[in-house]
Amino acid sequence: MGYTVSKVAERTGLTISTLRYYDKEGLLPFVDRTAGGARNFKESDFEWLAVITCLKQTGMPIKRIKQFIDWCLEGDATLERRLNVFVEHKKEVNAQIAALKEYMKKIDYKIWYYETAISAGTEAVHNGEKCKLLDKDAEENDL
Amino acid sequence: MGYTVSKVAERTGLTISTLRYYDKEGLLPFVDRTAGGARNFKESDFEWLAVITCLKQTGMPIKRIKQFIDWCLEGDATLERRLNVFVEHKKEVNAQIAALKEYMKKIDYKIWYYETAISAGTEAVHNGEKCKLLDKDAEENDL
DNA sequence: CCTTGACCTATAGTTAACTTTATCTTGTAT
DNA sequence: ATACAAGATAAAGTTAACTATAGGTCAAGG
Numbered sequence: 001m002g003y004t005v006s007k008v009a010e011r012t013g014l015t016i017s018t019l020r021y022y023d024k025e026g027l028l029p030f031v032d033r034t035a036g037g038a039r040n041f042k043e044s045d046f047e048w049l050a051v052i053t054c055l056k057q058t059g060m061p062i063k064r065i066k067q068f069i070d071w072c073l074e075g076d077a078t079l080e081r082r083l084n085v086f087v088e089h090k091k092e093v094n095a096q097i098a099a100l101k102e103y104m105k106k107i108d109y110k111i112w113y114y115e116t117a118i119s120a121g122t123e124a125v126h127n128g129e130k131c132k133l134l135d136k137d138a139e140e141n142d143l
Numbered sequence: 144m145g146y147t148v149s150k151v152a153e154r155t156g157l158t159i160s161t162l163r164y165y166d167k168e169g170l171l172p173f174v175d176r177t178a179g180g181a182r183n184f185k186e187s188d189f190e191w192l193a194v195i196t197c198l199k200q201t202g203m204p205i206k207r208i209k210q211f212i213d214w215c216l217e218g219d220a221t222l223e224r225r226l227n228v229f230v231e232h233k234k235e236v237n238a239q240i241a242a243l244k245e246y247m248k249k250i251d252y253k254i255w256y257y258e259t260a261i262s263a264g265t266e267a268v269h270n271g272e273k274c275k276l277l278d279k280d281a282e283e284n285d286l
Numbered sequence: 287c288c289t290t291g292a293c294c295t296a297t298a299g300t301t302a303a304c305t306t307t308a309t310c311t312t313g314t315a316t
Numbered sequence: 317a318t319a320c321a322a323g324a325t326a327a328a329g330t331t332a333a334c335t336a337t338a339g340g341t342c343a344a345g346g
Contacts, residue, residue: 017335018335024296037293037295050249051249061333062332079260079266083261086250090247097240097243097247100243104236104240107197111229111233114225115226117222118226160305160306177312180324180325204303205303
């Protein structure tokens with residue numbers, strides 16, 4: 001009973017190779033093994049995987065995730081450090097969101113730029129004086 | 144009369160190697176050269192670099208950026224395709240922002256989890272019946 | 287018993303995006 | 317003239333995060 005690596009892959013969307021790779025990197029020390037040596041995931045392991053996936057998808061490198069997992073195994077002595085992982089990471093993710101929103105302004109400008117050019121039939125429409133003004137506005141959004 | 148590669152690096156925050164690498168990959172076909180063969184960036188090139196940086200920082204691979212640059216060189220015949228690049232990319236960036244916001248819920252939960260544990264002096268505070276309920280709520284945010 | 291499919295480990299290979307290194311050329315200051 | 321800083325190219329090296337391959341083990345079905 002429990003889940004084989006392929007069942008976990010199916011349910012999480014991670015590949016079998018990725019799960020084994022994470023295990024090798026020390027991210028899954030909590031996963032049990034059968035007598036024969038096969039990984040035997042339990043229900044609660046999915047919560048660990050969800051946390052790992054959250055951190056990875058928000059840009060935390062695997063080495064830092066491993067550090068966090070290691071601290072988890074050390075128990076209550078590392079609670080402050082573990083809190084700090086998330087407090088710091090939250091700042092980083094907020095910065096990512098802010099940066100993406102800022103870049104989105106440039107993308108929206110480009111959409112407007114090409115829609116206007118297509119309407120006019122040529123990109124040359126953006127060479128006049130009026131458009132230099134518009135370009136100026138856009139440049140203020142440069143990153 | 145123009146900017147050297149090191150001046151451009153200084154102003155944009157990109158490294159000299161990165162600029163040369165982008166050039167080699169075909170991202171900077173618009174950059175002039177001096178008689179001696181040195182790159183000679185002009186003011187308008189910074190706008191190109193800003194677009195390239197925007198696309199790269201929002202996750203577009205260099206090969207796709209090159210495709211876009213190539214279309215730019217082809218003139219008005221590719222206006223629709225270029226618009227499409229930004230329309231599609233906008234969707235991707237919106238998806239990224241949405242995903243990050245979703246993951247943020249889990250990060251916030253973890254901050255709450257560790258703050259509560261630290262207040263209690265032990266992580267064991269999250270083992271009771273009441274906390275299983277709270278865990279359930281959190282699991283609904285799993286990704 | 288034996289085949290078959292899923293599992294295992296270890297190791298090698300891949301890809302993207304740079305970065306470093308080696309070697310050469312150019313342009314300005316003494 | 318000459319030194320030397322800054323520019324150039326080509327090619328090799330790096331890093332992260334997988335992905336694929338080779339070779340072996342185990343457990344259930346025929």
